[in-house]
Amino acid sequence: MTLVERLREKREDLRPMVRRFKRNKPAVLGLIIAICFLVVAIFAPHLAPYDYRVQDLERRMEVPSSDHPFGTDRFGRDIFSRVIVGTRTSVYIGFTATVMVVLLGAVIGIGAGFFGGSIESVLMRITDIFMSIPSMFLMIVFVAVFGPSLFNTIIVIGLTRWTGIARLARANTMAIRNEDFVEAGLATGASDLRIILRHVLPNIMAPIVVQASLFLGQAILTEAGLSYLGLGAQPPLPSWGNMVSDGQDYLTVAWWQATIPGAAIFFAVLAFNLFGDGVRDALDPKMKR
Numbered sequence: 001m002t003l004v005e006r007l008r009e010k011r012e013d014l015r016p017m018v019r020r021f022k023r024n025k026p027a028v029l030g031l032i033i034a035i036c037f038l039v040v041a042i043f044a045p046h047l048a049p050y051d052y053r054v055q056d057l058e059r060r061m062e063v064p065s066s067d068h069p070f071g072t073d074r075f076g077r078d079i080f081s082r083v084i085v086g087t088r089t090s091v092y093i094g095f096t097a098t099v100m101v102v103l104l105g106a107v108i109g110i111g112a113g114f115f116g117g118s119i120e121s122v123l124m125r126i127t128d129i130f131m132s133i134p135s136m137f138l139m140i141v142f143v144a145v146f147g148p149s150l151f152n153t154i155i156v157i158g159l160t161r162w163t164g165i166a167r168l169a170r171a172n173t174m175a176i177r178n179e180d181f182v183e184a185g186l187a188t189g190a191s192d193l194r195i196i197l198r199h200v201l202p203n204i205m206a207p208i209v210v211q212a213s214l215f216l217g218q219a220i221l222t223e224a225g226l227s228y229l230g231l232g233a234q235p236p237l238p239s240w241g242n243m244v245s246d247g248q249d250y251l252t253v254a255w256w257q258a259t260i261p262g263a264a265i266f267f268a269v270l271a272f273n274l275f276g277d278g279v280r281d282a283l284d285p286k287m288k289r
Helices: 003-023 025-042 079-115 117-132 135-146 150-161 163-176 180-187 192-228 240-250 256-283
Strands: none
Touching: 003 025, 003 256, 025 079, 025 256, 079 117, 079 150, 079 163, 079 192, 079 240, 079 256, 117 163, 135 150, 135 192, 150 192, 163 192, 180 192, 192 240, 192 256, 240 256
């Protein structure tokens, strides 16, 4: 089978999934909102009307107006510009942390499920240890030792949230480990890496993709929580979490400082969760008609 024929076959397999996804109106809405957040994150420097670092103490805590659609904060900084730049911060951390979680979890899960024996025992006991320790405790300890930064935020989310992907990948790998096409690959003398990349990984990608799409919202929410506690993005770089933290003391006199970035967190997490649910339903064989 040529490459063109393979691509055509893959496209034919995807069409029923796309149709099922399109019929899920909340998932489509979530995808649209998620795309809007992605566009804002990519073009944030061009969309922000003001420099997010510039302070104007004469215009502190101004109500939303034509000059400042989301008002200003206690330092006179434009909240609209800071929310836009904060979108880039939160989405960037969410996506990169999700990639790290998927890679780490898939490697450990596939390794445990494919090789079995002592390798599986060691890898799954490590997984059990990480699952038994509260993730927020690990995050706080890690940041306390290595200091808060964007890079450390990505690392700490990745190191504490990979266990679910690992167990999922292990279960699915074990389910197909004894299939005929895997046994045929072993009989022909193909290397373990080749069998994993060519036969195992493509057959377990669907549940991993679903889990990754659902985790995106969790990663953004986790980043917001860490930044709220002062353990994530550091000033003057805006993040939705540290913006909520900065504005919480002024809710009665300047509600927009915390409410607007809080609303951004809500809609971003909701959008990615709706999208993830739609992907799960589209890829679920039980949903086929």
